[in-house]
Amino acid sequence: MNTAYPVSIYIHIPFCTKKCGYCDFYSISGGSSYYSSVLERIILQLKTFIAKNPVIDVYTVYIGGGTPSSLPLNLLESFLSALEDILPSNVEEFTMEVNPEDIHKPFLEMLFSHHINRISMGVQSLNESVLKVLERNTSRYKTLKALDCLASNWQENISFDLITSVPGQETADTLRDLQTLLKFSPGHISLYTLTFENGTPLTKKLEEGTIHKVSEEHEAAMFDGCTDYLEENGYYRYEISNFSTPGEQSLHNKVYWDLNPYFGAGPSAVSTIPFQNKALRIENPRDMKSFLHGNFELINSQSFLLEHLLMGFRLIKGIHVGRIESIFPIDIFSTFTRTIDNWSRNLKFNEGYLSLDRSGLMLLNKFLSDIADEIPEDLPENYSWPLRS
Ligand code: SF4
Incomplete structure (x- = not known):
């Protein structure tokens, strides 16, 4: 493989404390018996990739999932140390996804000591009834506590994720959430419209008629209202769902949107890497036991x-x-x-x-x-x- 160009690395940690009702990312709850073996295999996958590409230049690293922050602190720390041993030290942007209920001071100190320079926190909403519809494993109180903890103990970059168009959610709810979040001066906000993915509990409720989609007009008005509010407050919309202050765009996600090379490690992670001047797509299985045996295909034009x-x-x-x-x-x-x-x-x-x-x-x-x-x-x-x- 030719690697005389930067490659970004995505690491998929397939564990969550509890599955949210709308989510179809590959992750399991109650998977503690898999923790060590999956983390070891991810490290092995990365080591193998880097050993085959010794001149690799790692541009960004993104640890997502799943919920990486839900891992026990000692396991997460040894995983980050193992990563440190195999990745170069000059990575431009090193992001980890976190959930509010996992944030505390020693956790943030540990991330910083392992060179993580960007946290992406899944807030989704600060409204209790919206969180309940989404079946999130958190509360307004826990998120506000996490925000205070970040304000006192985290000097690096922050991004918050929010979801709009949740059944029962009003534009005013999201605007209030944004108003609260902006007090913490995040450099980046992702604003996603709720989608009903096949097979999720939320989609089942929709099919059974126990919840109802918001109307298209309401969805557009809510998104427009939030976009205007963010723009008035200095956040520039640079992607359909992403806003940032100047210089705070997500370098890692731009690699996907610009179709530049990336390598994915972990179950369900996808890679697009150059091979003989073509794009080689590797998809790791959405299966804990066999994820090392991925599918390879050269992508046609x-x-x-x-x-x-x-x-x-x-x-x-x-x-x-x-x-x-x-x-x-x-x-x-x-x-x-x-x-x-x-x-x-x-x-x-x-x-x-x-x-x-x-x-x-x-x-x-x-x-x-x-x-x-x-x-x-x-x-x-x-x-x-x-x-x-
Ligand atoms: S915490 Fe994130 S990855 Fe886990 S189930 Fe919820 S939305 Fe999905």
């Missing part, structure tokens, strides 16, 4: 172009036309004439980037389906990746 469009148009600045044209043998404007004409009122072309405006982003899925339909069936396979903008 049609699918990989589609991924560039799906990811790139989520970004507020849009797709970098020159970069895509340097990877694929196409001219964007003549290939997608129909979509570009039909969406001309919502599209902007600025400094080499083609993007959707705010009302276009509201219809993102429709736009993506139109542009996907126009990908040439005879697109040649001679694409060349990665090239950086």
